[in-house]
Amino acid sequence: MSFFSSKLIMRYALIILCIIILTGAIFSQFTDNLIVVIIVLLTEFIILMMMLHYVFDKYVKPIKKATDTLDELVRGNFRARMHHPVSGSMASLLMKINKLARSLSELSINEKIQAEQLTTVIENIQSGLILIDEKGYIHLVNKNFLSIFGKTDKDYIGYLYYDVLDNETLHKSIQQTFLYEENVKESIMVDNGFKQYFEIVGAPIFDERNMLKGAVLVLYDITELKKLETMRKDFVANVSHELKTPITSIRGFSETLLDEDLNDKETARHFLGIINEESKRLQTLIQDLLTLSKLEKDESHILLSTIDLSDIINEVIPVLCQHAKQKDITLHIKSENNLKFSADLARVKQVLINLLENAINYTPKGGEVTLLSEEQEEFIHIMVKDTGIGIPNDALSRVFERFYRVDKARSRNTGGTGLGLAIVKHIVELHRGKIEIESEVNVGSTFHIYFPNQ
Numbered sequence: 001m002s003f004f005s006s007k008l009i010m011r012y013a014l015i016i017l018c019i020i021i022l023t024g025a026i027f028s029q030f031t032d033n034l035i036v037v038i039i040v041l042l043t044e045f046i047i048l049m050m051m052l053h054y055v056f057d058k059y060v061k062p063i064k065k066a067t068d069t070l071d072e073l074v075r076g077n078f079r080a081r082m083h084h085p086v087s088g089s090m091a092s093l094l095m096k097i098n099k100l101a102r103s104l105s106e107l108s109i110n111e112k113i114q115a116e117q118l119t120t121v122i123e124n125i126q127s128g129l130i131l132i133d134e135k136g137y138i139h140l141v142n143k144n145f146l147s148i149f150g151k152t153d154k155d156y157i158g159y160l161y162y163d164v165l166d167n168e169t170l171h172k173s174i175q176q177t178f179l180y181e182e183n184v185k186e187s188i189m190v191d192n193g194f195k196q197y198f199e200i201v202g203a204p205i206f207d208e209r210n211m212l213k214g215a216v217l218v219l220y221d222i223t224e225l226k227k228l229e230t231m232r233k234d235f236v237a238n239v240s241h242e243l244k245t246p247i248t249s250i251r252g253f254s255e256t257l258l259d260e261d262l263n264d265k266e267t268a269r270h271f272l273g274i275i276n277e278e279s280k281r282l283q284t285l286i287q288d289l290l291t292l293s294k295l296e297k298d299e300s301h302i303l304l305s306t307i308d309l310s311d312i313i314n315e316v317i318p319v320l321c322q323h324a325k326q327k328d329i330t331l332h333i334k335s336e337n338n339l340k341f342s343a344d345l346a347r348v349k350q351v352l353i354n355l356l357e358n359a360i361n362y363t364p365k366g367g368e369v370t371l372l373s374e375e376q377e378e379f380i381h382i383m384v385k386d387t388g389i390g391i392p393n394d395a396l397s398r399v400f401e402r403f404y405r406v407d408k409a410r411s412r413n414t415g416g417t418g419l420g421l422a423i424v425k426h427i428v429e430l431h432r433g434k435i436e437i438e439s440e441v442n443v444g445s446t447f448h449i450y451f452p453n454q
């Protein structure tokens with residue numbers, strides 16, 4: 001393209017000018033008329049100017065614009081385009097420059113979108129993430145990482161990991177990832193006022209020549225899993241413990257019976273009575289456990305039908321009356337008639353039995369137990385109130401846990417398994433209802449159940 005550079009054009013112009021002067025001088029040899037010579041020279045000059053203008057407009061100007069556009073593209077402004085009316089080979093050059101600019105622009109948009117997508121993913125994954133180069137400098141930490149370890153990204157990025165990270169296990173994971181150049185797994189506990197458990201997975205990063213370039217560490221929150229694991233362990237321990245007591249007792253008394261003189265009918269009867277009681281306890285425990293496991297399996301165990309609450313109350317009360325009478329407890333039933341709603345009949349019955357049994361069990365002799373049911377706008381409200389021993393504040397949130405008892409000895413004396421309220425809660429939740437307790441020690445407790453009025 002230097003063929004059309006302005007310097008060369010000036011040189012051509014100078015040569016043409018010389019030619020004009022030369023032709024003017026030669027022409028002046030044939031004529032004395034100065035005017036004719038001047039006219040010829042002027043005409044030649046005008047032709048020269050027109051040629052210059054043509055060359056400038058057709059080649060120099062587009063080349064200048066093309067250079068400017070390319071400069072803009074080099075600077076990263078991929079929106080720069082060339083607008084110049086030309087034809088021939090220059091037109092194809094300009095078209096190609098515009099095409100190049102369009103391709104670059106598309107590439108940069110795609111790159112931007114990809115970068116944004118990557119940032120969104122990194123920032124929004126539910127795990128903490130940290131990227132370290134082969135020299136140990138931190139290049140990236142995501143939002144979740146900062147929420148786990150505190151501080152801002154400025155406190156980490158650009159620093160050596162061992163200068164800014166305090167956690168020993170994290171150091172170890174990073175070192176092992178670099179050392180073994182393979183994925184490393186560790187777990188840590190972070191205490192930010194509450195305990196959180198994380199699984200760290202460290203993965204080395206290699207370049208195309210398979211050289212170690214750095215490492216990325218991902219921290220998965222496994223707190224819930226840990227909780228579940230603890231719950232499962234606790235549950236197994238509790239079940240074993242609950243089973244152990246009656247089984248030990250049955251075994252002990254049956255062994256004594258085997259050793260004893262069976263003619264002593266009185267003692268034998270007494271021991272058999274205990275064995276019978278303990279086996280009943282075992283049966284109740286196993287039944288409750290089965291009920292809980294069925295309730296936990298899925299919602300298909302809820303058989304919805306339109307039920308009349310007054311009918312259920314009429315069925316339940318005679319079962320409990322006996323026990324209440326023995327303890328000289330007065331039962332007050334305040335139930336609206338015709339309380340119909342959609343629920344699982346057997347399960348609602350179980351809720352009422354469990355709550356009323358508790359109310360009677362945990363109310364001293366001569367007390368009162370009230371059952372109230374009423375229709376509210378969105379709910380069917382059932383209330384079981386007693387004048388019993390009450391539940392201390394710190395135990396209120398725990399009474400729905402399996403095997404939780406406020407007073408262990410007392411509850412066992414009543415034959416309780418500690419699963420009654422866990423079952424109640426499950427049933428109420430499966431019906432998408434809610435349960436609330438109010439209680440005051442030595443004054444009494446009130447359980448409110450709300451079933452959706454549907």
Ligand SMILES: Nc1ncnc2c1ncn2[C@@H]1O[C@H](COP(=O)(O)OP(=O)(O)OP(=O)(O)O)[C@@H](O)[C@H]1O
Pocket residue numbers: 288354358359362386388389390391399404405406407411412415416417418419420421422445
């Ligand atoms: N009405 C109440 N008044 C006082 N304490 C109560 C009352 N209801 C429940 N509790 C306390 O909550 C604990 C858990 O009750 P839950 O019904 O789950 O178990 P339980 O009564 O011990 O055994 P069961 O599974 O046989 O019902 C009880 O052990 C008791 O300490």
Ligand SMILES: [Mg+2]
Pocket residue numbers: 354357358416418420421
């Ligand atoms: Mg109970």
